[in-house]
Amino acid sequence: MNIFAVHADELKPVRGETCLVIPLFEGAEKIVSGAVGKECLKTLQALLGKNILSGKAQSCYYLATPGAKFQGLLTLGLGPEGKLNAETVRRAAGKASALLRGHRTKSLYLDLASAPAFPADAFVEGLVLAQYDFNVYKRPAGDASAPVTVNAVTLITHSGADNDGLARKSHRAALIATGVNGARQLANTAANEMTPTALAEFAKGVARESNCSCTVLDHHEMADLGMNALLGVAKGSAEAPKLILLEYRHPGAKKTVAVAGKGVCFDSGGISIKPAHNMHEMKYDMCGAAAVLCAMMTVANLGPKINVVAVVPAVENKTGARAQTPGDIVRAYNGKTIEVHNTDAEGRLILADAMSYVVDKYKPDALVDLATLTGACVVALGHFAAGVLGNNEPLLQSLVRSGEATGDRLWPLPLWEDYEKLIEGDHADLCNIGPGRDAGTITAAAFLKHFVGGTPWAHIDIAGTAYGVKNAPHLSAKSATGFGVRLLVHWLLAQAETGKRGA
Template identity: 40%
Template structure:
């Protein structure tokens, strides 16, 4: 989607926002004089009430050209927030796609409630941009069109630039999740990341090969990928947006199983094609780092992702094998389909020992048990530090990427006792019991003294009941950094556009 900061050509379709009293919020009364059909529709329509989420398309012939008025409701004035505008934008976007509109105008003539017009326009535009996403790389005939969004009345582009960066990071994450596994095995994934980050300032990318990981003793991660013909990789993307060389980073760690057959403990054939999505945690991490780097966030952040393919080859890891992790703790493999925690065990230990981060957060499509617990509304959130968990909860509420605090307890260690190793990778005595919690408890053994949280995103990585990636985690992590870890004393200079003549604001009352 292209964005331009000026008036759209004449007879361009445009957006009108109202509250539940049918007051027009983004235009003065002149818009109803120019388009009388709009005034009549608001007066006589029985279907549109201006409630949050409502949208109507009003068509009108204007000077022999068909114009569509996208009439969107925001609901009660006192409940309008940034998320209200994002959701309205997303709904508007779906109608833009249905109508195949090549140009749409969104005008901002006033603040709405207490939200500055540059901020609410940015959030509405962000919703429209995110709703335009369509993965068509492998289709011979493309269905989407490139719509131009004209933003009229915006003065400071800083809020929009921030949200555009998040959208770019989210699009990258979604693209990675949707890419088929024959085009995204670890080596190709790493190459894709290097290409995507090319040109971004203060970014350093490093790749650990299997030989390098062997020297570090990362046998848990390596064991998962040893049945595949594709080499496993540990990829690190470091972004330094602060001037202090001693500033400890915030660290994000992602599970990147590019395809998960389950290994020797093979999965059922039904829906196995969806196991290309088992790298969604790594995509979220990389998308978040891209967002931070794109908007030049004043933070030191590092993303570490373990990239493997879990296949039942002749050299595949077996149930009953024992591996020695980078931490020196030994793990008995009871089920090769509990592989994500093995990848993360070494990735987490590597991250905390190499970077000594302020905090460390991992994201993984780790268990089906978390879907049973929380469905597709919340990610399961576990951790050893209540402050981080509260911060994630706040960031989640502000981005609609919600988390729910789940328990860790030493009693869960009893479920993973092994008679031949330090720990087993699943419970043998009570299979399936507290599945999400025991997986998180397992990970806690590999974080050292670092403040840490684990997000099990198995239920929220995809749209509910669909196979479309959400890009969950990108906006969440960006908001976490913005609220709690960014240097607010050294922010970028505001970017402005040429100011237009101010419009006198008049409240449009329903007649």
């Protein structure tokens, strides 16, 4: 997306399928815009007076103005001025996108001259997210019905504004949102195409196109390393498992952090098979992997002063003749033995080997994992926040702050020693599930804690936020959200700035 910024008195004549967006707060009695002709402004004012348009949050009104400077005018409802925040603007941009698509708008002008505090970068981010459309499997119906998206945004500013800074900030927001859409694309792709091998090829592509290196371990290499927890999950599938390592390094960096993403490309539950209802959604069990890989792609494009290692254990969990069975005992990479009481608690098994390997080989200053790990997290938090647990309070708080800043919100859950007793095995060191349904998200994290050693670590359970989130107009309710990309990018950039261990 092309982004420009010009002062209001320097605005040149515009052409094509254009629209001017005018931010409007709830309760406003007057519409202010120096970019609109008097007659158009008078019409908008009359519509405001009749309550046909308003400044209520996410209330958008499009006025066609053929023959005027712009082909259309759109008022963007933001709610009360005192409650303005980035998430409000993202959601308003989502509402606006639907209207603009219907009017086939290609170029937007955002009037900031009368609203200098308006976060233009959040608007651009929301717009890019809202314009994402997963349609690769649908036959095109013809040029006339092809979706039209906004490809240029011009910020109209007041005379003292830092136009270069505004444009850079908005361009970065568009770049990050594009990374989110990349994760959505990976997750939405059908599981018969998005196999562990395909995911590994995507990671290799990221490495080729950016300042990253990629290593992919195959079945034999993992077997030689003793990654039996991971390989046990993969036994029931004809698709070969992969361990994907994607590294971004900056020559001036002193700090190394690691991020891990659960990559179960399809989860049938294995022998502990899932119900048929909504099983098709289990292609989304690799949303953690998608977020981690696309966050790495974005970070590499931004170039912060930090070293980052991403690890993705990629498998399918199926019910083939060689599938792992309840009661099996496996020895993980770090030597701990695990009783597998439920083959549908597989994400923690593959993460166990992946994370202990990264901790052993790279000795990172901090480790964060993202995983669609437990239905219990959906029960506890619903679809508007992911659960976060870990062994380092400063690390957890830094992630919560990044979540608030980006809209990828997190809610801390306890990880007391009491919970660790619940995942002790009868015949092995550990069991992959607790004794009942209680505290399922916490017991899963308690299990993972055994595979990070003393490394500052945080586990983010995105089971409720990874897909199917409703009432978020900048995201589709019927597909993946890309949750975690914005969170990780923001957090990694902050880590690059602080350079403090666990900060």
